[in-house]
Amino acid sequence: MDIKPLDRADLRHENGLDAQRLLPWPALNAPFEGSWCVIRPGTASTAHAHHEYEIFIALAGTAVLDSQGQRRPFVAGDIVHFPPHVEHRVINEGETDFEMYSVWWDQDMARRFLTRDGQDGPA
Template identity: 45%
Template sequence: MTDHEHADVTIRAMEPDHLERAHGLDLRLLYPWPGLDSPFRGAWCVLRPGDVSELHSHHDREIFIVMSGRGTVLTGGSRQEVAAGDLAYIRPDVEHSVVNEHDEDFAYYAIWWDREMSAEFLDRQEQAAAGRAS
């Protein structure tokens, strides 16, 4: 993994060779990323031609930010086509899957969050502030 730091900005370069195969697609989780603390989680996801992610649901809210290619978000009996530049919002507890029926990679960034993640983030921020004040 290559992180580039300059002043107050750290850039994590996209490294296709460092993706892991899981849940029917290739991905790289946002965490761990030293120095980054956020009220959400995320992953860079790549579906190769013909890939279908595992059908699943969760209590988190989730968005997909489509970076390249085209794909289909499947929910229940619904098929929603998405392409580079699109955003998709998956509501909590909605069973969903993503499929790439095209001949090029489909890449998106998935970001998910819930009340617990937000509360944990706020607690960490308060503890850090208290530590700086002492």
Template identity: 45%
Template sequence: MTIRRREPENLVRAHGLDLRLLHPWPGLDTPFRGAWCVLRPGDVTEAHAHHEREMFIALSGRAEVVCGDGRYELAAGDIALMRAGVEHHIVNGHREDFSYYAIWWGPEMAAEFLAGRPEAAS
């Protein structure tokens, strides 16, 4: 068994939030990628769309996911699924951190994983 600790001191600032990528992680070969993300009070992530699907698993706090013309509250314990190609960003208008795992996957990652080359998708 291997445990990877959160290590909040190792978060890096990127895309409007603090994060730590799940990959690379020696010995972890998966058809997906992920990151532990912390959105500080007042933070807004960069608006973006991508060809992968994405899932947000809320761990603590709350925030709003802005997707198209919709705005959806996400709170600890909630899971949100984003279709590929949809522009989105997350807003923390609250007084506490919003912590979540983001996991994304797509056909290219799956094909590379099945071909035995997961490092090519990094």
């Protein structure tokens, strides 16, 4: 077992939120990347779109998801999926931190994982 602890005192501010990336982590061989994210009260992540698939897992607090002209509540326990090239952002209109985990992946990440894992693809 290898645990990578969250360092709340040293979160990096990027994309309008505070985060700790899952990688690099030499012990982990995964076909995805991820990040612990905190959106402070009265702030929002930067609206963006990218080529990767992405899911957000809401862990604590309440927020609003803003994507493609829709605004939806996003609360602890919820999971949302964004296909590639769909703009999205998370807005914290509350008075406490909103915490979530973001996981993203694409075909290149999957191929690199299969190569590292000794599998070149389907048999």
